[in-house]
Amino acid sequence: MRVLVTGGYGFFGAWIVRELLGQGHEPVLFDLDQNPRRLEIVLTAEQISSLPFHQGDVSAPGAVLRACREHGVGGIIHLAGLQVPTCRARPIDGARVNVLGTLEVLEAARQLGESIDRVVLASSAAVFGPPSIYPAGPLPDDVRLSPGTHYGWYKLCNEGNARVYGTDHGVKTVALRPWTVYGPGRDVGMTSEPTRAVKCLALERPYKISYGGVQDLQFMPDVAKAFTRCLCAPWKGPKAYNLRGTVVDIGQFHQTLAQVDPRAGSLISHGDSQLQIAPDLSDASLQSDYGPLPPTPLAEGLSATLRIFRDLLAKGQLDTSDLG
Ligand SMILES: NC(=O)c1ccc[n+]([C@@H]2O[C@H](COP(=O)([O-])OP(=O)(O)OC[C@H]3O[C@@H](n4cnc5c(N)ncnc54)[C@H](O)[C@@H]3O)[C@@H](O)[C@H]2O)c1
DSSP states (O other): OEEEEETTTSHHHHHHHHHHHHTTOEEEEEESSOOTTTHHHHSOHHHHHTSOEEEOOTTSTTHHHHHHHHHTOSEEEEOOOOOHHHHHHOHHHHIIIIIIHHHHHHHHHHHHGGGOOEEEEEOOGGGSOOGGGSOSSOBOTTSOOOOSSHHHHHHHHHHHHHHHHHHHHOOOEEEEEOOEEESTTOOSSTTOHHHHHHHHHHHTOOEEESOBSEEEEEEHHHHHHHHHHHHHSOOOOSEEEEOOOEEEEHHHHHHHHHHHOTTHHHHEEEOOOBOSSOOOBOOHHHHHHHOOOOOOOHHHHHHHHHHHHHHHHHTTOOOOGGGO
């Protein structure tokens, strides 16, 4: 299938494009501009140069529709968006890109009718409120959602709009709610710190994760598989699904990283404040509708991430611009 990937040059974009290519699909990248630094981590120069690119802003009226028409796509994976810190600092820009941009994607799918088989949207676990308002988990997809950030409300609004495009216009959507996704290429956003810690370990530099508490660490290649599965498998309705990787507190994350490389014991440290998003979410509905989607064990994902960072470092290609 030819698939428009909005935000195709981002962290998710790079790994999802890789997964799509591996499955024989034809990804078309839609993004503000062409910065290949994340794609270069996972694809060959030849693969990157052969990828069709459509430059555009998702929130520009009609831009996504034009891209879909021009490239004759049959599905959309919508990833373009601004992350928590940007939405906090610039809520109006956040709403324009994250909410209006998603409406542009849904509207494009409506206009194109049956030629768009599926729209898979990146929602977020940030649609959940703080752990204190919930009973002990794992929490299903459909508990009370009460985000504590603009970003979380935008994502919740997108889930609602996707559902209404389904009931009103028959657009087939699936929304996925990642938590902390880690892996090479993760360099922006509130939960990018565990990946930065691994990068600092590769550089043998100290790093302090500014928070603590429990979170769900999800390895990017697993998340990429979930997105592509939801694109291609028989559709189960306009639902929003939790994802689940490894639910651990940061202390356990630190211990696991120290098992992978003992130097993490002294180089990496962490704070203790819990992020205000319920961390213990059940992915039972996703597994039942689109599974099996088994998570990579944390030690294995961290070890692979460290290995890729070390390889890049050895080749003089490790991007450290996110480390300040
Ligand atoms: N990384 C995570 O752990 C995580 C967790 C939950 C949800 N998500 C969601 O997954 C999606 C992808 O996240 P990511 O980590 O790849 O983010 P990213 O910041 O690495 O990539 C986002 C991409 O979107 C592009 N973009 C931004 N504004 C745009 C616009 N107006 N028009 C076109 N392109 C635009 C950027 O240039 C970038 O290439 C986002 O919607 C994010 O909210 C990510």
